Amino acid sequence: MDQKYRDAVQLIKTAILQSQYEAAKSANEKQLMLYYGIGKYISLNSRQGFWGQGAIEAISSQLERELPGLKGFSVRNLRYMRTFYEEWRMLDECGDFALEDKTSNLALASAKLERDSDSEIWHSQVPNLEVFPFDDYLSIGFTHHRVILSKAKNYEERIFYISECAHSKWGIRELEKMIDEDLYHHQGTLPNNFAQTMTPGMQALKAVSTFKDEYLLDFINVEEIDVRDTADIDEKVVENSIVNNVKNFILTFGKDFAFISNQYHLDAFGEDQYIDLLFFNRELNCLVAVELKRGKFKTSYLGQLQGYLSVLDGFEKKPHENPAIGLILCKDMNKSFVDYVIQDYSKPIGVATYKTSRDMSEELRKALPDIEELKRLLDTEE
Template identity: 75%
Template sequence: MEPAGANTNRVSGEFPDTSFFAIGFSHHRTILSKIKDTNERIFYIRRCADEKYSHEELIASIARDDYHHQGSLPNNFLQTLPAEEQAFRAISTFKDEYLLDYINVEELGIRDKQDADERMLENAIIHNIKNFILTFGKDFAFVRNQYHLDAFGEDQYIDLLFFNRELNCLVAVELKTGKFKPSYLGQLQSYLSILDGFERKPHENPSIGLILCKDMNKSFVDYVIQDYAKPMGVATYKTSKDMSAELRKALPNIDDLRKLLDGSDDNGWKFYPSVTTPSAFS
C-alpha cells in the first residue's frame, strides 16, 4: 500500500491508446518537447483526453506542474474512508497547491498580503466561482459559501461547500490566509461530523474536508493529520502576485476561460448558479 500522500498518477502501465488518438498533433508535440519522463507524458496525454484540454490549457497544466502536484497533498484518506478505491480516488482528485491566478490582492484593496483575512479571500473566490471550479477540477458543483450548520444549538459556518459527483460526497473547504495551524483540523473535523450526521444523504459517501492555506510544512501536516478520524487534506494556494512572470505568461487568458465555461460543459462538470447564494455574484 502506498503512503497517504503518494502521487497515484505516477504509475506505469498499458499505453493509453484511446487517449493517444483522442488528442491533436500540437498536443503531442508539446508533450514530447517539454516532458522527458514516460509516465509523466502518459499523465498529460490522459489529462488532455479526459479533460478535453485545448493546446493552451495543456501548456498551462504543464506550467503548473500538475503531474507532481496531483495527489501529493497531506491527507488521511486511506485511514478514514471506508473503501480503498474511494480513498485513492480522493487522493487523485485534490492537488497540494492551487494557482488562483484570477485573484489579485491589489484589486481587493489589500496593501499587505499578511493583512488579508479569510472573508476577503472567500469573496474573491465567490466572484470568480466558475474559475475556481476550473482550477479545482471536474465534477465539482458549488453549493454555497458560509454554509450554515445548526446542530445542538451551535451555529457553525463552512467557508465553501461543494459536491463532487465522482466522489459522490460533500466537500467542505476552509480558507486560511496564513500558515497552517493544527487547530484548523479540529475545526474542520467538527464541520464534517455535523455534515455527516445531519446533512449527508443515505446514498452519499462520507464528507471530505480540505484546508486551503497560504503556507504549510508538509511533513508536519502529514504527521499530525493521521490522528484525525474524518477524511481531510491540506493544500496551499498562490494568487497572481505570488506567481512568476513566466508562469503568468503560460496561463491562458482568463476571459478565454470564461467564454469556454459559459459556452459549453465539455470539461465534464456543470456549474449550477441556482444553488449559490443570491448575493454571490452581486
C-alpha cells in the same frame, strides 16, 4: 407528442450523436496516422542528409501550389510532424499496432530509407507497449499532442497528460494551464488521512488522486482588491475572489467538482457554523468542505474542520452519498508535521497550500503588463 414518439426521438438522436462521435474519432485517428507517417518520411530524409537545406520550405510551398486551399501543411506544421514522429518513434516497434498503412507509398518509401540508413539514431528504448494508452493517444488532437510534447519533457509526464486530457476532455487552454501548474508532480501528494478514514480502499485512492498539494489561484490579484493595507488581505478577501471567479477556481480545483455555496450555514443543536466553501464531487459522490486560511497551518484547523464534517454527515449528507471530505487551504505548511498529526483524526481531511498572483516571482511580475496598460490596450482594440 406521445411518449412513444419521444422515445423514438431519443433513440434516433442518441444514434446520430454516437455516429458523429465515432466519425470524429475515426477522422482524428486517421489524421494522427497521416501526420506520423509524414513526420517519419521527413525525419528520415532531413536528419540523414538525403535532403538539402530549405527542403521543407520548398515542399510546403509546392504543396500549397498543387493543392490550393490546403491547410495544416505550413513549414512550421511539417516540422511539428517531424517532431511528432521523432518523439513517439518507439511506437514503430509495436507489431500489432501501426500508426500508418504499411502498404502506402509513403510507408514503403520510409521503409526503404530505414533499410538504406546506417545510423542508429532511429532505434530508441521501447516502453512497455502492452500498457501504452493507445485509445487515449489517438483520441486527442494533434494540437494537444504539440502542447504536451513542447511542455512535458519526459515519457511518464507525457503519458499522464495524454490520459488526463483524453478522460477530462480538456481544451488547449485547460491543458496548458494544467501543465504550467505541474499537475503531474502535485496531484496526489498532499498530506491526508484518507487511507485510514475512507472505505472501501478504492474510494481513498480516488480521493488522493483528486486533490493536489498546491493550488495556483493566479486569478486572485490582490493589487486590484480594494484594501488599504496588504496586511488586511485575509481569508474573506481570498474567498470573495474565488466566488467571483468560481469557474476559474473549479478549473484549478479539478474535474467533477460542482460549487454549492460559500459561507454555507450549518445549524446543529442551536450552534451556528459556516463553511468557507462547499463543493460536491461527482466522482467521489460526496460533499467537499474547503476552509481557507491566510497563514501557516495550525493543528487547531483540523479540529474545526472535523467538526464541520461531522455535522455535514449527520445533517446534510443524502442516503446515497459517501461521507464528506475536508480540505484545508493555507499559505504554508510543514508537510512532515501535517502528515504526522493528521493521522489522529477520524474524518477524511487533506491539507494543501495555495498561491496568488502576489506570490509570483518579482521577475515574472515585472514581465507582465501593467493593469492600466492592459485596459488601455483593450480600449484600443475595441
